[in-house]
Amino acid sequence: MxxxxxxxxxxxxxxxxxxxxxxxxxxxxxxxxxxxxxxxxxxxxxxxxxxxxxxxxxxxxxxxxxxxxxxxxxxxxxxxxxxxxxxxxxxxxLSWAEPELIDGVFQTLRQLRDRHDLLLLTRGDDEEQQAKIDASGLISHFRATIVVPDKDARVYTDVVYRYGLDPELTWMIGNSTRYDIAPALEAGLRAVHIPEENPWGPEQGRFPEPEDGMLLRLSTFPDLLHHF
Ligand SMILES: [Mg+2]
Incomplete structure (x- = not known):
């Protein structure tokens, strides 16, 4: 690939x-x-x-x-x-001093970063999210870490432009259909949905059935290594 x-x-x-x-x-x-x-x-x-x-x-x-x-x-x-x-x-x-990484995240990112261009895009308060990123120990895996107040299709289009991404080769990977999957597909990107065990209702959103090849559904984070 x-x-x-x-x-x-x-x-x-x-x-x-x-x-x-x-x-x-x-x-x-x-x-x-x-x-x-x-x-x-x-x-x-x-x-x-x-x-x-x-x-x-x-x-x-x-x-x-x-x-x-x-x-x-x-x-x-x-x-x-x-x-x-x-x-x-x-x-x-609600302390964020020691983020609890999801199983396999560190090792998976370490392998992926040798083969691909990795970015982090999270929504929320700039200071709060930045503190979590710093505490996670993951920052060196990413070319850029971006905090936005909201995630909609316009935000994804903006990230593609600002970071010089080729939309054909760009994937959004996340747990939320509402904030990660639906708006990324709307912006013409591909997406990987890795649902969490107990999803919070407001994180869920609907989207039209995507064309073949635009959406991957995985059950665990390390499954990314089978596809990328
Ligand atoms: Mg999320």
Whole structure:
């Protein structure tokens, strides 16, 4: 295979991220649920509020906590300083000091970088994502690491132009159909979907069935070595 441009998503593609929010959310739902207000209902409201908060203010840990506090104020029988403090304490689940790499990521990237041009493209807060990239120990594998507030087809087209990529030879590799796969295909790129175990609803998006050869579906990260 000729040299390809491989653009990698980061959260839940290179390192685990969603499970930390899952743990924080589980504790939050436990805190608020009571007879007549199920854990599932609290989770539903939290997801809706978090999505609105992200759409307005960006996808960051701080905005997740902000969404949790808004949800607490909406659903709690009584808003108390102790309750607020317990919501703020959810941040203990959300430390990024030591990103937990997904199995095989380091070794796979080390092999791929000899054969291909690797870039990292992640959405979120610049400072927060940059800190995760630095802590991951993966930065030397990539020609460029790019943080964007959102990922849509225009962003992919812009990356192709800025980094001098040939769209015919460019693949987006990620866990999210909404942010990685659908917009990359829309921008005329190819894509590799590696789904995570417990996908978060808002990360999922629809896209028209792509033409043959445009989309690869893999089950693990090291499977990339069979294709690239
Ligand atoms: Mg992701």
């Amino acid at each position: 000729s040299r390809q441009h491989l653009i990698f998503d980061a959260d839940d593609t290179l390192w685990r991220s969603g499970h930390k929010f899952g743990a924080a959310s589980a504790e939050f739902c436990e805190l608020l649920s009571r007879p007549g207000l199920s854990v599932e209902r609290v989770q539903e409201v939290l997801d809706q509020v978090a999505k609105l908060t992200y759409d307005t203010h960006g996808t960051t840990t701080r905005n997740y906590l902000r969404g949790a506090e808004i949800t607490y104020r909406l659903l709690a029988e009584e808003v108390t300083p102790d309750g607020i403090a317990r919501v703020e304490a959810l941040s203990a689940h």
